[in-house]
Amino acid sequence: MTSFTLPKAYNFKSTEKRIYDWWESKGYFKPANDPNEPGFDPNVEPFVISIPPPNVTGELHLGHAMFVSMEDLMIRYQRMKGASALWVPGTDHAGIATQLQIEKALAEEGLTREQIGREEFLRRTWEWKEKYGGIITQQIRRLGASCDWDRERFTLDEGLSQAVREAFVRLYEKGLIYRGPRLINWSPGLRTAVSDLEVEYTEEPGKLYYFKYMLAGSDTDFIPVATTRPETILGDTGLAVHPEDPRYLDFIGREVVVPILGRKIPVIADEYVDREFGTGALKITPGHDPNDYEIGERHGLSVISVLDEAARVNEQGGPYAGQDRFEARQNLWKDMDAADLVIREEPYMMSIPRSQRGGEIIEPMISTQWFVRIQPLAEAALEAVRDGRITIIPEQFSKVYFNWLENIEDWCVSRQLWWGHRIPVWTCEACGEIVVSRQDPTECTKCGSTKLIQDPDVLDTWFSSGLWPFSTLGWPQETPDFNYFYPTSVMETGYDILFFWVARMIMDGLEFTGEIPFYTVYLHGLIRDENGRKMSKTYGNVIDPLVVMDELGTDALRFTLLVGSTPGKDMNLSLDKVEANRNFANKIWNATRLVLGSLERVAQTPMPNEETEPVPTLADQWISARLASLKRDVERLFQNYQYGEAGRQIYDFFWNEFADWYIEIAKLQLTEGDRQAYATARNLVQVLDTCLRLLHPFTPFVTEELWGHLKAAAGNVNPPIYPLLASEWEEALIVAHWPETTPENPWETQAISDFSLVMDVVRAIRNLRAEKNVKPKQYIPATLVGGDHTVVLQRQSATIAHLARLDTEKFTIHETMESKPDGNIALVIGSIEAYLPLEGLVDSAEQRIRLEKELTETTSQIERLETLLASPFTEKAPTNVVEKERSKLFTYLEKAEKIKSQLETLNES
Ligand SMILES: [Zn+2]
Numbered sequence: 001m002t003s004f005t006l007p008k009a010y011n012f013k014s015t016e017k018r019i020y021d022w023w024e025s026k027g028y029f030k031p032a033n034d035p036n037e038p039g040f041d042p043n044v045e046p047f048v049i050s051i052p053p054p055n056v057t058g059e060l061h062l063g064h065a066m067f068v069s070m071e072d073l074m075i076r077y078q079r080m081k082g083a084s085a086l087w088v089p090g091t092d093h094a095g096i097a098t099q100l101q102i103e104k105a106l107a108e109e110g111l112t113r114e115q116i117g118r119e120e121f122l123r124r125t126w127e128w129k130e131k132y133g134g135i136i137t138q139q140i141r142r143l144g145a146s147c148d149w150d151r152e153r154f155t156l157d158e159g160l161s162q163a164v165r166e167a168f169v170r171l172y173e174k175g176l177i178y179r180g181p182r183l184i185n186w187s188p189g190l191r192t193a194v195s196d197l198e199v200e201y202t203e204e205p206g207k208l209y210y211f212k213y214m215l216a217g218s219d220t221d222f223i224p225v226a227t228t229r230p231e232t233i234l235g236d237t238g239l240a241v242h243p244e245d246p247r248y249l250d251f252i253g254r255e256v257v258v259p260i261l262g263r264k265i266p267v268i269a270d271e272y273v274d275r276e277f278g279t280g281a282l283k284i285t286p287g288h289d290p291n292d293y294e295i296g297e298r299h300g301l302s303v304i305s306v307l308d309e310a311a312r313v314n315e316q317g318g319p320y321a322g323q324d325r326f327e328a329r330q331n332l333w334k335d336m337d338a339a340d341l342v343i344r345e346e347p348y349m350m351s352i353p354r355s356q357r358g359g360e361i362i363e364p365m366i367s368t369q370w371f372v373r374i375q376p377l378a379e380a381a382l383e384a385v386r387d388g389r390i391t392i393i394p395e396q397f398s399k400v401y402f403n404w405l406e407n408i409e410d411w412c413v414s415r416q417l418w419w420g421h422r423i424p425v426w427t428c429e430a431c432g433e434i435v436v437s438r439q440d441p442t443e444c445t446k447c448g449s450t451k452l453i454q455d456p457d458v459l460d461t462w463f464s465s466g467l468w469p470f471s472t473l474g475w476p477q478e479t480p481d482f483n484y485f486y487p488t489s490v491m492e493t494g495y496d497i498l499f500f501w502v503a504r505m506i507m508d509g510l511e512f513t514g515e516i517p518f519y520t521v522y523l524h525g526l527i528r529d530e531n532g533r534k535m536s537k538t539y540g541n542v543i544d545p546l547v548v549m550d551e552l553g554t555d556a557l558r559f560t561l562l563v564g565s566t567p568g569k570d571m572n573l574s575l576d577k578v579e580a581n582r583n584f585a586n587k588i589w590n591a592t593r594l595v596l597g598s599l600e601r602v603a604q605t606p607m608p609n610e611e612t613e614p615v616p617t618l619a620d621q622w623i624s625a626r627l628a629s630l631k632r633d634v635e636r637l638f639q640n641y642q643y644g645e646a647g648r649q650i651y652d653f654f655w656n657e658f659a660d661w662y663i664e665i666a667k668l669q670l671t672e673g674d675r676q677a678y679a680t681a682r683n684l685v686q687v688l689d690t691c692l693r694l695l696h697p698f699t700p701f702v703t704e705e706l707w708g709h710l711k712a713a714a715g716n717v718n719p720p721i722y723p724l725l726a727s728e729w730e731e732a733l734i735v736a737h738w739p740e741t742t743p744e745n746p747w748e749t750q751a752i753s754d755f756s757l758v759m760d761v762v763r764a765i766r767n768l769r770a771e772k773n774v775k776p777k778q779y780i781p782a783t784l785v786g787g788d789h790t791v792v793l794q795r796q797s798a799t800i801a802h803l804a805r806l807d808t809e810k811f812t813i814h815e816t817m818e819s820k821p822d823g824n825i826a827l828v829i830g831s832i833e834a835y836l837p838l839e840g841l842v843d844s845a846e847q848r849i850r851l852e853k854e855l856t857e858t859t860s861q862i863e864r865l866e867t868l869l870a871s872p873f874t875e876k877a878p879t880n881v882v883e884k885e886r887s888k889l890f891t892y893l894e895k896a897e898k899i900k901s902q903l904e905t906l907n908e909s
Pocket of ligand 1: 429431
């Protein structure tokens with residue numbers, strides 16, 4: 001009977017990898033209905049998620065752990081519900097991030113990429129990718145991700161490169177791709193354009209510099225102007241004032257002189273100028289500021305670029321040519337001061353654009369780049385969410401999405417990097433013809449010359465990730481996978497990349513496949529530390545998911561992330577929570593041991609020859625009713641994407657109802673033997689089996705392990721005690737069916753309400769026992785006065801006595817009672833009264849010492865909580881956390897009162 005024995009404690013270390021390898025080797029991660037296999041049924045509904053591809057350079061962080069846990073939950077749930085579930089994994093080549101890694105390694109050898117050349121550089125990068133690119137996917141496996149690894153893709157693999165080519169050429173042929181000078185975000189350190197979304201704005205102290213723009217031909221008249229970046233004065237090509245500003249009306253249409261350089265520029269009127277800000281006059285630098293660029297375009301101002309690729313002042317900067325931007329700022333200001341052009345400086349908080357990668361200050365610069373004309377794509381993408389073809393969860397992010405797409409600007413897609421999809425554009429050296437082609441051309445389409453030069457740039461990484469949901473399924477080929485699995489079902493990702501990625505996939509999906517790429521966008525929140533602060537290396541508060549998995553197990557980490565999450569809302573993570581959930585895994589383990597023990601017991605006693613099934617006890621009915629209600633709640637919550645709440649409810653049911661109550665009662669019922677024992681064991685198996693199924697998407701490892709033991713043990717009982725025959729247990733929990741719900745039945749409500757009376761009575765007596773320090777082994781007398789509930793209580797007297805440890809010889813239940821028994825402690829439980837003769841059981845001197853000690857402890861808790869609640873904690877912590885602390889305080893205050901009154905009673909006697 002080895003199948004009944006379960007080790008005492010759950011050893012996740014020896015379990016997780018074994019189970020994962022087993023799942024994978026059995027092919028459970030593959031879709032049940034595969035269009036590439038015989039027997040494929042096109043009518044079976046697929047459920048598909050494309051993984052947000054992590055950077056191939058990446059190492060697992062909590063953001064990955066979050067999306068992997070969430071997507072795995074969705075996939076496991078749908079798989080168990082019978083959908084043909086497919087989760088497509090893969091990685092992103094991550095242009096800048098990867099290139100920087102290789103350049104760093106080169107630097108250690110004293111080399112630069114220019115020195116070794118493009119070909120060698122790419123060779124080394126691929127070599128690096130082959131060596132280290134699998135780390136992140138191995139780490140994702142550790143989280144239990146049930147991805148179909150046979151379908152793993154890489155954004156630079158052959159198929160995806162072909163998709164990128166196809167997409168670029170189609171856009172070009174439709175006139176949606178153009179090359180031109182435009183103001184872009186320039187990263188001087190990386191010497192490449194970066195997207196708007198890769199720029200982070202931080203509030204930093206700076207200065208506002210006030211100076212004079214002298215009117216041309218005058219030594220005295222000037223317009224005062226303020227700027228935060230004096231070096232851009234060198235690139236000014238106009239000065240703007242509001243058309244109705246009386247201070248400057250006379251200046252409009254005249255010219256002012258650029259300090260030091262002496263260039264004359266026009267004073268223009270534009271309503272964009274804010275009269276209240278600074279001096280009400282705005283210097284216009286179209287070459288280095290996006291707003292100025294627009295104003296300049298409106299007024300036909302010339303564009304002067306004064307910085308080179310490294311953000312040094314170029315030849316346009318006169319005497320400052322060759323100086324770094326910040327050096328030039330100081331020198332120019334010094335010279336202006338000497339020329340009496342400076343008015344004053346004042347401290348100023350400004351919003352500084354910094355590179356997401358590296359943190360250096362980004363310069364808006366004019367550069368010739370490739371652009372996608374985004375307007376037509378954006379229109380279609382807006383429509384798809386407006387008309388409900390795509391649902392964004394939580395709904396409030398739809399507004400953010402609309403707002404962003406309504407104001408979207410053309411997308412600069414070229415990057416001055418080597419690692420990435422090279423732009424498929426060739427220029428003929430002989431005739432200047434531009435050739436854009438799906439295949440590398442060998443000769444000019446116009447003059448036949450073979451001297452073709454390919455554009456040196458690569459495409460923005462997001463160009464390929466925008467195609468991800470369909471390129472990974474085989475597009476542009478009409479593969480069986482593409483035909484069956486596309487559009488995908490859910491796009492699950494952090495709300496922080498709604499624009500970066502999600503909006504682009506929607507635009508691209510509609511443009512290239514004519515269909516939405518997914519039906520639902522589910523956005524999870526970001527993970528912060530336990531105090532709600534962003535996790536960062538600088539704060540030293542980063543939690544490493546790999547360490548957490550090593551120490552507390554994967555299930556504990558997953559459960560914490562999943563149960564703590566609410567769509568679109570950030571969550572605070574503390575290791576205490578993970579530890580508590582590790583204890584939950586142990587609780588499930590221990591409960592299963594008890595259930596297996598009960599099976600062993602019934603398996604050893606022969607099945608009695610009685611014809612009739614025993615009538616279910618109230619506890620049996622109650623647990624069945626609660627289980628039925630739990631299944632309905634979980635289903636409803638899952639349908640509404642409230643996975644966190646669903647997890648909390650399963651947890652509460654398992655711990656507080658099944659383990660703490662039903663299993664305890666079952667111990668008693670099992671002692672009755674015969675049919676009753678069989679029926680009880682069957683209930684235990686049924687509830688546990690259902691709970692393991694419901695918990696599986698949250699905590700896949702421990703549930704799979706225990707379910708295997710349960711299956712083996714239940715199969716050993718003969719005749720079978722479970723509705724399932726031994727042969728009807730599925731192969732594995734991961735592919736077992738999801739519990740079906742049943743409509744609510746009136747007997748369920750009755751059972752729940754009757755049993756709650758039992759629970760209330762037992763709890764009250766247990767509390768009193770604890771309060772009076774009655775030893776657990778001591779069985780005490782009790783008298784209950786039940787009123788209307790007398791019949792229910794009488795039927796449950798054995799259960800109550802068992803759970804409350806009452807002396808059955810001295811336990812009576814009456815409907816009414818004329819006079820209260822003397823020397824008893826009275827308890828009032830709703831309309832039920834209980835009398836317990838506890839006075840004599842405890843020595844009063846001993847009791848006084850205990851009560852005083854307890855009062856001291858309670859008082860110190862009260863003081864601690866009062867201090868906490870008077871602190872800024874109440875404003876910073878989430879409301880529910882504050883509420884919890886408040887209610888703790890309330891409970892302690894009540895307790896203190898009770899202890900005091902008991903002490904008084906003791907003193908009187
Ligand atoms: Zn040519």
